[in-house]
Amino acid sequence: MKQENHQLNLFSDISPTPAVRAETLVMSKQSLLEWKSHILNYQQQIRETKPPLQATLFALAPKHCNPDAIEPLSLPLVPMSFYRMPADSPGEACIYFIIDSAADLILYVGETSCSNKRWKGIHGCKDYIVMYQDLHYRYGIKTAVNAAFWWDAPVERRSRQELELNLILKWQSPFNKENWQRWGQPFG
Secondary structure, eight states, rough: OOOOOOOOTTTTOOOOOOOOOOOOOOOOHHHHHHHHHHHHHHHHHHHOOOOOOOSSSSOOOOOOOOGGGOOGGGEEEEGGGGGSOSSOOOOOEEEEEETTTTEEEEEEEEEEEETTTTSSSHHHHHHHHHHHHHHHHHOOOOOOOEEEEETOOSSSHHHHHHHHHHHHHHHHOSSSSSHHHHHHHHOO
């Protein structure tokens, strides 16, 4: 009896069928509006609540970078395309805010030593912004995402990062990873 060498074909009886792709879960219009409402209520409460004044025995100079003295919504807004504009320098140290000015929401807080370079490369927040705007467009909800810069930030990196973290925690900005546990991560 002669034995033939045949390679087994695992797929001989199966006709090719296209793979079924699971639909991406998308936040409903109602869920989006409620999500924004919770954040807005929190941030409005922060704006309306004056921070407690700490009594001191000695007259101390006010802290230069007091997070309670920075009001992101009062800063001049620039379009999100700011980083595409030609620049003749790397820029300056600053704290920046990504704001939906149509809803008065602070979406993101960041810091940089080079304001003209930080957003030119890869930045995760760019993707969140695109998804956020796309979802608003899908449901016909007005949005106006802009940037605002606070130029009086410390040049020294550690001090600037400390100020950034204090502002992230104060405003509970939903696109910052420090606040994903609170607000979820619907755009990333």
